[in-house]
Amino acid sequence: MLSTQVLGCDPASISFDSSSDQLQVASQDTLHSLTLAAQNIIDLKPVAFPTETVYGLGALALNASAASCIFSVKGRPPDNPLIVHVSSIEMLHSLLPSSFRMPRSYELLMKRFWPGALTLLFPSDPKIIPSIITANQPTVAIRMPSHPVARALIALVKAPVAAPSANSSGKPSPTTAEHVRRDLDGKLGVILDGGACGVGLESTVVDGLQDDGKIRVLRPGGITVEDIEQTLQEGIQDSETIPQVLVYRRDYRDSQLEAAPTTPGMKYRHYSPSVPVTLLMTSSPPPEGSVPSTAESYLASLKGQLNPSGSVKIGVLALTDSTLGTSPLPVVNGLEWCRHELGPISDPSVTARRLFDGLLTLDQRGVDLILIEEVKETNEGLAVMNRVRKAASELRWITF
Structure with missing residues (x-):
């Protein structure tokens, strides 16, 4: 050693x-x-x-x-x-x-x-x-x-x-x-x-080498898709064609690329702490035929699912001003909640900066499960959800 x-x-x-x-x-x-x-x-x-x-x-x-x-x-x-x-x-x-x-x-x-x-x-x-x-x-x-x-x-x-x-x-x-x-x-x-990292998520990876001239975002990250599009629109002259920006998995799929990735973060499960992570879908519609749980009933049921007879500690990564972030969590005997704020809904760059620190901090505090709230997939939120989906072993749709 x-x-x-x-x-x-x-x-x-x-x-x-x-x-x-x-x-x-x-x-x-x-x-x-x-x-x-x-x-x-x-x-x-x-x-x-x-x-x-x-x-x-x-x-x-x-x-x-x-x-x-x-x-x-x-x-x-x-x-x-x-x-x-x-x-x-x-x-x-x-x-x-x-x-x-x-x-x-x-x-x-x-x-x-x-x-x-x-x-x-x-x-x-x-x-x-x-x-x-x-x-x-x-x-x-x-x-x-x-x-x-x-x-x-x-x-x-x-x-x-x-x-x-x-x-x-x-x-x-x-x-x-x-x-x-x-x-x-x-x-x-x-x-x-050198201190804490300012962005908090890995870099955006872009492939602009294909014959069609399109810009393919293989991994969303610290530079947003919106910023890339704006830069190309402002820089390309009127007589030229502005390249279309495509996001891998959102706008297209490539089975060959998945089997033999050209960049990190595409093939394997990533970003997972030592305890299970559940992604709480609070705004996206559930799959056809499924009925979302009420937030109160789902959260209250976790103690019994994890350890009915012993103590349980659950971490919650939630937006500061969301319903989940501002609502009181159920009081259940033997259940301890550990909140970690992800920042305001209006600024996903703060969420990006706090995500990995939140996962690692809650893991170190000895929680048995981490719940992460869904964020809107625009600007830095696209990269946040890319990482959260890879970290989560389960998705649960809940309503308030």
Whole structure:
């Protein structure tokens, strides 16, 4: 077992020159932490570090042995590809085939959202990108993170860094260094602590390489579909055709893609804590022929279902101003409720930021079951529901 160090980093002390991408670090303590972490990665050892989305587990992307350590630390299936992180446009171009011509849609999206929580699929050159990164697919997923600590770390390594979320495979993604430490303590040498992640959900993954020119959102995330559509509409000239934006599973299905995914988060169950999760459908219509339960009767029945003769603790992730979030929960002997607020209905970005922290916090508090309230699938709500559906083992329709 390794001795895991948690090293503090001050994101405010890190900056990049806008014209040259030159890194500057004002804090000597932060520079020391970054330098130590960078040396670990250069020495083929994985490091956990903050990004604006979630904490990542990073290793050299162009070294198969280094990348294999990510899979062993996480217990990650080998057919689940990794996202490659770069610190500059120059580093991006060093990874691409010489024959590749950047689509206009990519130019617009990169100008608006890079650095940031947008991952783009590019053709993979097998002479450059190891097959362990792409899971033998012809494309590679690449993004440039905006978190100062992440970008500084990659710049100091002077090489692309492959990084999935820094958690055991299948668990909720970590949004604080403490989340990482609880899960992976003893499995890696360094965790950089740059504070809580601002977005709280993984990046949006986009494929714009198909012959029809359409933009396919393979995984909704920190950049909303609405923002992507607006960027393309504003950037494409009148004489050009504005690409249609399609969301995987919402607007189309692809059985071949499901069997051999080109990006993380598509094939396996994800984001699940150690206890069961039930998604409460409070606004969507129930399946034809089924009758929803009343919220009061369903909630009151849980004690008897889980442990009739003993004590039960149930976590509730609910919107702050929803009926579920504001209504008193049933008083049942031997049943303890643990609420965790997901933020207001009007701001799904807050829900996105609080979701994984809520799952991990309630799990640590020792609940026997977690209930999550449905949110509207617009803006960040689309990504929230994508994660919740994968975490939940049961859906229940309830009415108030």
